Amino acid sequence: MSSAKIDTMTQPDEHLVGALAADLDAGFIALFHAYRDVVFSTALRITGRWADAEDLTAEAFLRAYRALTGYHPDRIQALRPRSWLLTIVLNLWRNSQRDAARRPLAVPAEQAPDPPDPQDVQRTVNERETDRELADWLTVLPADQRVAVVLRHVVDLPVAEIAVVLGRPAGTVKSQISRGLHRLRELYPAAEQRGLFPSDPTEVRR
Amino acid sequence: MTINNHDNPFPDDLEPGADALTAALARLAVDGPVSVLDRIAASMVRVPSPVGDLFVASTDEGIAYLRTTHAVQDSEAEFAKLFHREFARPLIAAPRPPAGLLPALHQQRAAKLRFDLTRLSPFEREVLLAVLTIPRGQVRPYAWVANHIGRPTAVRAVGSALGRNPVPVLIPCHRVIRTDGTIGDYVFGPVTKRALLDAEGTNIGEIYELAQHHVHYVGSDTTGVVCFPSCPNARRITHPHRHGFRTITEADAAGYRPCRHCQPTAESA
Numbered sequence: 001m002s003s004a005k006i007d008t009m010t011q012p013d014e015h016l017v018g019a020l021a022a023d024l025d026a027g028f029i030a031l032f033h034a035y036r037d038v039v040f041s042t043a044l045r046i047t048g049r050w051a052d053a054e055d056l057t058a059e060a061f062l063r064a065y066r067a068l069t070g071y072h073p074d075r076i077q078a079l080r081p082r083s084w085l086l087t088i089v090l091n092l093w094r095n096s097q098r099d100a101a102r103r104p105l106a107v108p109a110e111q112a113p114d115p116p117d118p119q120d121v122q123r124t125v126n127e128r129e130t131d132r133e134l135a136d137w138l139t140v141l142p143a144d145q146r147v148a149v150v151l152r153h154v155v156d157l158p159v160a161e162i163a164v165v166l167g168r169p170a171g172t173v174k175s176q177i178s179r180g181l182h183r184l185r186e187l188y189p190a191a192e193q194r195g196l197f198p199s200d201p202t203e204v205r206r
Numbered sequence: 207m208t209i210n211n212h213d214n215p216f217p218d219d220l221e222p223g224a225d226a227l228t229a230a231l232a233r234l235a236v237d238g239p240v241s242v243l244d245r246i247a248a249s250m251v252r253v254p255s256p257v258g259d260l261f262v263a264s265t266d267e268g269i270a271y272l273r274t275t276h277a278v279q280d281s282e283a284e285f286a287k288l289f290h291r292e293f294a295r296p297l298i299a300a301p302r303p304p305a306g307l308l309p310a311l312h313q314q315r316a317a318k319l320r321f322d323l324t325r326l327s328p329f330e331r332e333v334l335l336a337v338l339t340i341p342r343g344q345v346r347p348y349a350w351v352a353n354h355i356g357r358p359t360a361v362r363a364v365g366s367a368l369g370r371n372p373v374p375v376l377i378p379c380h381r382v383i384r385t386d387g388t389i390g391d392y393v394f395g396p397v398t399k400r401a402l403l404d405a406e407g408t409n410i411g412e413i414y415e416l417a418q419h420h421v422h423y424v425g426s427d428t429t430g431v432v433c434f435p436s437c438p439n440a441r442r443i444t445h446p447h448r449h450g451f452r453t454i455t456e457a458d459a460a461g462y463r464p465c466r467h468c469q470p471t472a473e474s475a
Contacts, residue, residue, distance in 0.1 A: 025286070025296040029247060036238030045234050057238065058245035066294045067248070134230050153231035184227060 013081055021073040028065055035085050038155045045090055045150045048139030056096075060089045076176070086157075086165045090147060135204045145180030152177045246294060249300035250285070255375060256309050256405035258399050258403045261285040262373075263297055264304045268320030273374045277394050291324060292372060311341070318374040326370070329357075333367040340381040343406045344436040344468065345413065347385040347422070369393060377403065383410075387417025408436055421450030423470055425462040432457040437468035 016034055020027035039060060044053035064085055068076060138146055151162045152173075159177075163170040248265045252275070261278065263271040263285075271289050278284040286297050310316040317338055323331045336354040340346050351368075352361045368379040374393050380402045384390040389410065392399035403410045413435045416422070424440040425432035427447050432454065433440035451457040454470050463472045 002273070011347070025247075025298060028296045029298055032243055032246065033240075036240070037241065038238075040238030040242070041235040044236060054239065054245075056244055057242050061242075061246045062295065065296055069294060131230055131233050134227075135234055138231075138234070149231065153228050154234045156232065156235070181227060201349065 010099050013079075016081055017077050017079050020079075021076045024065075024068060028068065031064075031081055031085075032061055035082055038082060039085055039089055041155050042086060042150055043093070045135060045138055046090075046093055046147060048135065056089060056093060059092055060085060063088050063092065067160075080161075080164075082157075083161055083164050086151070090165065094143075130186060134184070137184055140187065141180050141183055145176050145183060148173055148176035149184070153181075158171035217226075219388055247296045247298050247468075248289070249304075250282070250289075250297050251300050251303045251307070252282075253303055253308060253311060255392070257375070257401050259472045260311075260375065262303070262307060262376075263289050263293075265293070265295065267322035267324055268308065269304060269373055269376060270322035272375060274375075274398065276398075310376060316378070319376060321370070321373055321377065326367075326372070329355075329360075329363065330367040332369060333364050334371055334377045334379075337368065337371075337379055337382060338377050340378055342378075343408050343438070344434065345381045345383045345403065345408055345410070346434065348382055348390070349385060350471065351382055354469075365391070378402075381406075381408075383413070385417070385422065387414035409441060416450060419450070420452050423451040423454060423457055425449045425451060425457055425460070430462050431465050432462040432470060433465040434468045434470055437465055439465050439467055 012034060016027065016031050018027075019030050036057070040053055040057045043056040043060070044050060047053050047056060067088075138150065141149065147166065148162060151157045151165065152159065157165070159170050159173050162173045166173060168176075245248065246265045248263045248270060250261060250263045251297075253260050253262060255274075257274055257276075259275040261273050261275060261282065262269060266374070269293060273285055273288060282299075289297050306319050308321050321334075323334060326334070332355045333351060335353050335439065339354075348361050348364050348368075349358070351364045352358050355364075359365070364382075368382055369391065371377055371379045371393065380392055381401045389396055389399050389403065399408070416424070416435050421435070423432050424435045424437075424443060425448075426439075426443040427449060429439075429441060432451060435441075449460070449462075451460070451462070454464060
């Protein structure tokens with residue numbers, strides 16, 4: 001969020017877009033590795049399903065590549081890759097949601113089990129369950145709030161960048177984040193009872 | 207800008223981790239699986255073949271594109287350029303060839319390989335899958351392919367579909383020749399086509415000679431079976447028992463049945 005943080009983010013980006021402009025294919029592989037975590041995490045927490053997140057990630061990077069093949073090197077140099085990739089992810093997801101809504105009889109695919117996160121072993125069972133439930137609750141948030149919360153708190157984007165990605169004013173983004181967090185606390189009485197997410201967050205900050 | 211910041215209970219400057227919910231949300235970030243890259247990028251290898259080295263590109267669907275190094279002036283960049291005309295995917299050098307590629311090239315049998323034919327029309331796919339059934343050392347006329355896919359009048363279209371074969375050598379469009387016994391066109395030129403057929407031990411000279419005498423099928427009077435002249439069953443018929451036919455209809459009238467191995471089909475009227 002601080003300008004210092006944004007500056008450190010732009011350093012690798014300059015290198016990446018330089019590599020893309022010089023050699024699109026090799027540069028693109030570097031781009032994938034630099035942003036696969038943030039793209040996949042966003043896709044996973046928005047769709048709620050591992051297989052859908054893989055589809056969305058693959059499709060987003062393919063779209064990105066196709067777009068880059070038509071870009072002038074100057075345009076590539078001016079890219080903010082993270083914001084740009086996330087914009088593509090969210091557009092694809094919105095389109096797929098719209099398509100799915102037009103096919104009300106479509107049977108949902110079998111939920112692919114999420115592979116265990118290697119960090120899980122270091123966590124308490126309680127924490128793991130809480131995270132799994134929280135991931136489920138995220139997917140029932142209204143889309144705008146879910147996207148805003150995921151971008152801000154799961155993948156840690158600054159509000160200013162979220163505003164760019166979503167094409168909305170920063171104030172709108174902030175209010176969507178805050179409504180999303182508020183709703184999550186409401187949706188989650190069980191966790192609240194375990195004392196994990198106090199219902200009045202102002203208590204936490206004191 | 208929207209203005210309900212004053213009653214926002216979670217101002218944005220709240221540090222993540224300051225609260226259990228945002229800390230739990232931060233834990234929901236995961237590592238993006240590297241395997242997804244296989245669905246995005248294609249891989250390229252250089253492998254030996256009977257007609258010199260080949261560049262071969264593969265996607266997650268299978269082998270997608272092949273050119274002889276000769277056809278691209280021995281240049282990876284030129285190969286990549288041709289690949290990118292057909293596939294909007296990054297192409298990267300792979301450390302090793304896809305499973306089955308080297309044995310398939312060595313034995314010139316590719317029926318078990320997986321191919322990425324997703325960019326082709328259904329007709330083109332059918333043509334190539336039919337060609338994939340032609341065994342090493344044998345050839346079929348264009349009309350056989352057309353018959354085989356149930357489109358006996360589409361002989362010319364078969365020719366164009368073979369010309370667009372993205373994976374020549376492996377899908378053996380070089381094993382399809384003209385009814386007059388000449389070898390016909392090839393994506394890498396007739397010299398390479400002839401070299402591939404010779405490397406496979408095909409009796410292409412004999413087939414040409416027979417065709418000059420309007421013999422397109424060979425039957426044995428001991429077995430009563432009629433074959434394409436390149437069929438092993440035809441090639442082992444000794445001279446006194448060999449009978450040539452212009453058409454399968456003619457062979458049928460003489461009491462011969464089509465070979466089950468090379469499956470010559472009755473020509474379209």
